[in-house]
Amino acid sequence: MVSHDTRIAIIGGGMGGLTAAIALRRIAGVQVTVFEQASKLGEVGAGVTVAPNAARVLDRLGVLDRIKRVGAVPDGHGVYQNAMGGLVTDAAWEDSAKQYQNIGMYRPDLIDALAQEIDPETIRPGHRLASVETLDPGVRVEFENGANDVFDAVIGADGIHSVVRRAVGQFPDPVYSGYIFYRGVVDASRLPDDWRMISQVWMGNRRHFMCYPLQQRKLFNFVAGIPSDRPRGGVWSGPAEVSELAAEFAGADWDPKLQKFIGLIEHTFWWGLFDHEPLTNWSRGPITLLGDAAHTMLPHQGQGVNQAIEDSMALATFLAAADSIADIPEAFRRYTSVRMQRTAILQNGSRRAGAMYDAQYEFADLKKRDADIRVGRDFRRRVVFDYDAQKVAEQALNRFRGVQGA
Numbered sequence: 001m002v003s004h005d006t007r008i009a010i011i012g013g014g015m016g017g018l019t020a021a022i023a024l025r026r027i028a029g030v031q032v033t034v035f036e037q038a039s040k041l042g043e044v045g046a047g048v049t050v051a052p053n054a055a056r057v058l059d060r061l062g063v064l065d066r067i068k069r070v071g072a073v074p075d076g077h078g079v080y081q082n083a084m085g086g087l088v089t090d091a092a093w094e095d096s097a098k099q100y101q102n103i104g105m106y107r108p109d110l111i112d113a114l115a116q117e118i119d120p121e122t123i124r125p126g127h128r129l130a131s132v133e134t135l136d137p138g139v140r141v142e143f144e145n146g147a148n149d150v151f152d153a154v155i156g157a158d159g160i161h162s163v164v165r166r167a168v169g170q171f172p173d174p175v176y177s178g179y180i181f182y183r184g185v186v187d188a189s190r191l192p193d194d195w196r197m198i199s200q201v202w203m204g205n206r207r208h209f210m211c212y213p214l215q216q217r218k219l220f221n222f223v224a225g226i227p228s229d230r231p232r233g234g235v236w237s238g239p240a241e242v243s244e245l246a247a248e249f250a251g252a253d254w255d256p257k258l259q260k261f262i263g264l265i266e267h268t269f270w271w272g273l274f275d276h277e278p279l280t281n282w283s284r285g286p287i288t289l290l291g292d293a294a295h296t297m298l299p300h301q302g303q304g305v306n307q308a309i310e311d312s313m314a315l316a317t318f319l320a321a322a323d324s325i326a327d328i329p330e331a332f333r334r335y336t337s338v339r340m341q342r343t344a345i346l347q348n349g350s351r352r353a354g355a356m357y358d359a360q361y362e363f364a365d366l367k368k369r370d371a372d373i374r375v376g377r378d379f380r381r382r383v384v385f386d387y388d389a390q391k392v393a394e395q396a397l398n399r400f401r402g403v404q405g406a
């Protein structure tokens with residue numbers, strides 16, 4: 001194991017950076033400092049699901065109970081429906097062993113729950129990274145507020161516009177999907193008494209609407225995917241009128257139950273959906289990437305944060321196996337080789353899932369779309385939810401050691 005004095009800087013205090021801080025401290029035993037550009041930790045007031053593959057990691061890190069206390073576990077499987085609410089298929093919202101379920105989280109609650117597991121002295125808000133420079137030894141980080149320091153290694157968890165990514169020689173262009181999401185939450189006490197406490201998706205006319213419970217069922221999250229040119233002007237998100245959203249799902253072709261839900265929405269905002277092609281490398285020497293900085297994906301499989309959580313466990317596992325600071329670049333290379341394969345599949349799968357929900361390309365044939373969604377249910381459970389990031393990293397470590405010994 002690397003010495004406990006090893007100092008690692010994490011750039012970005014989002015859900016990925018905070019989980020990495022917990023994992024690196026608890027599994028690899030190193031010193032971490034989290035630098036966040038905002039003056040305090042926070043997130044937009046909307047929902048996110050912690051999926052079984054990430055719940056497994058959070059359980060091993062000892063933080064799952066805290067997260068569940070502020071989240072919402074639904075009553076059972078979710079449903080995919082046509083525009084009038086006819087069932088296409090149920091959606092497995094748990095792993096095959098039925099040990100871990102999807103947990104609906106209000107984003108600010110998830111940030112708060114993770115931050116409470118970290119020594120506050122090690123979180124530095126108000127630090128916007130300006131540059132990263134590899135020294136011999138160490139990595140120098142400089143912030144726009146004039147602060148600077150040298151660390152043994154740096155992890156870029158600084159999101160889609162990552163500055164650290166440039167230091168590993170990667171400059172991906174963001175790709176606009178042609179879609180925006182209207183996002184927000186509804187006060188669940190205003191929902192009809194028989195409203196189901198599960199995830200529901202309605203799909204029709206090249207758009208879809210999804211909702212699920214959050215915050216001990218006090219809130220209901222919604223996202224509505226609509227084709228739009230809005231972000232092409234350069235602004236990627238902003239406030240929106242509820243009437244715009246309601247107009248997208250108006251008329252006799254849409255389920256009156258959905259229209260009733262939309263009638264309860266008081267506030268919404270829009271968000272352009274961007275991703276990028278899989279990177280060709282994540283690590284250079286003692287610098288590596290994690291979360292959206294490494295693999296921004298469309299939100300249609302609900303896996304962006306969950307992959308950042310898997311990354312954190314894998315990174316900590318490889319780092320824990322390093323004997324000294326000199327071994328960190330090799331630990332980062334191993335982490336990269338294992339994680340890039342997994343996340344590239346999900347980046348591609350997320351584009352495909354969006355095309356299905358919005359009946360694009362070959363999925364304009366609704367029979368084909370429905371067939372794919374039905375089989376996707378079990379594929380997702382086995383391939384996405386059953387994945388054990390720690391076990392995969394340990395198996396890879398054994399293989400790497402076997403090759404070294406050969």
Ligand SMILES: Cc1cc2nc3c(=O)[nH]c(=O)nc-3n(C[C@H](O)[C@H](O)[C@H](O)COP(=O)(O)OP(=O)(O)OC[C@H]3O[C@@H](n4cnc5c(N)ncnc54)[C@H](O)[C@@H]3O)c2cc1C
Pocket residue numbers: 011012013014015016017035036037038047048049050127128129130157158159160161162163181183223271290291292293297299301302303304305306307308
């Ligand atoms: C509509 C929508 C719905 C989604 N739903 C889901 C879902 O259900 N499940 C799921 O798993 N994922 C979902 N995602 C994806 C998820 O939100 C992202 O994958 C996730 O936020 C990535 O976390 P991160 O920590 O890597 O990056 P971010 O959340 O982007 O955090 C990066 C942090 O770095 C900070 N930062 C940036 N630049 C600097 C700098 N130069 N210096 C210092 N700090 C910096 C930022 O302020 C931020 O705090 C959704 C995304 C969208 C758009």
